[in-house]
Amino acid sequence: MIVLENLSVLYRSQGREVFALSDVTLSLPAGRVTGLVGESGSGKTTLVMAILGLLPPEARVRGRILLEGVDVAGMAESGLDRFRWTRVALVPQGSQNSFNPVLSIGEQVAEPIRIHQGASRTEAEKKTRRLLDEVGLGARIAARFPHELSGGQRQRAALAMALGCDPAFLLADEPTTALDVIIQAEIVELLRRTVRDRKMGMALVSHDLPLASGLCETICVLDGGRLVEILPAEDLAERARHPRTRALVKALLEMEQARP
Ligand SMILES: Nc1ncnc2c1ncn2[C@@H]1O[C@H](COP(=O)(O)OP(=O)(O)O)[C@@H](O)[C@H]1O
Ligand SMILES: [Mg+2]
Known part of the structure; x- marks a missing residue:
């Protein structure tokens, strides 16, 4: 449903040029959960913002971004309005x-x-x-103000907002960051249930490989703006080749061993 072909994004700021994404080709299939994993600065947010045409004006985009077969790279706002919210919705980084x-x-x-x-x-x-109600907050929370909610409750509300127009695909950028582990697990469960019940596709952006591998079928690893590996989540450890993925997998295995 979402296909990126040779996508590159260059930021031009104060005379300097930074390639935030270099020649990324991948697909985010409808009805599937795909993880976009990489360290901070690897280009994950740039990738999801590019899909919806939400990059800042200093960004230059090359390549193709196909939403349901339509190339939206560099398309004006009016062309993207057909897709935003109703077909593809975003839970932005820091949305809580x-x-x-x-x-x-x-x-x-x-x-x-x-x-x-x-x-x-x-x-x-x-x-x-x-x-x-669907995101587990209950209808009565509608009357409350943001400061009256916990971080986890605000993250649930951000999901409710993204679901408002019944999108077919969700882009969730670090939806559990800045929450404590118990709340993280609850949000992961909520996302799992939401995509299953609504038969949605999702791209889950995370710097946390263990978290992503628990929720996703496929993991795409970004490193310095390049897509270095695409792996099935169930046998990451056997299949990982790239040093960046191997380092992430090593941390995952150590964490599993440390579990009681
Ligand atoms: N508006 C911007 N202007 C210049 N550089 C940017 C801008 N936004 C992001 N970058 C740079 O692009 C790279 C990728 O950033 P980002 O997509 O936010 O990565 P991630 O979400 O993986 O942490 C980083 O080097 C970052 O500093
Ligand atoms: Mg980011």
Whole structure:
């Protein structure tokens, strides 16, 4: 459903040029969960933001980005509007901390439903309550303000917002970062259930290979903006060849051994 062909992204800032992505070719199949794993600075966020045309103006994009067969690389906003929210939705990095502090959670979850699905205020409010239930928060949380929620609750609300227009595909950028381990596990479970029940595809961005390998079928490893390996999650240890993946796998095996 999402195909990247020879995608390169170059940032030009203060006379310097940085290749955040170099010649990346991969596909994110519909109905499947694919992990995008790599260290900080490896280009993961650049990749997901490129898919939705959300890169900053100093970014230059080369290559093709096919959404349901349509090349959207360099496409104007109006062309991308067909896909954003309704076909492909984003849970942005740091989303639990990017709610508007002066608007209630319900108002913020309802907004994309009104704008991108043309729902009336009443319809959007009704759907918002249903979504807040679905992500395990309960409809009554709609009246609360962001500072009244825990980090984990805000992450659930960010997921509810992304689901507002029933997308076929979810891009989740580090959805468990900055949460403690117990809450991380709950969010992972919620994502697993959500993609299964809704028959969605998902790209899970994470610097955490153990976490990604528990949730994904396929793992794509990025290193310095290059795609260095694509592996089935179930036999990472046997198949990993690239030094970056081997280092990540070693940490995974050590962690499994340390488990009681
Ligand atoms: N707006 C920007 N201007 C210049 N360089 C950027 C910008 N955004 C990201 N970069 C650089 O691009 C590279 C990839 O960043 P990013 O996609 O955020 O990686 P990740 O999400 O894997 O941590 C890094 O070297 C980062 O410093
Ligand atoms: Mg990132």
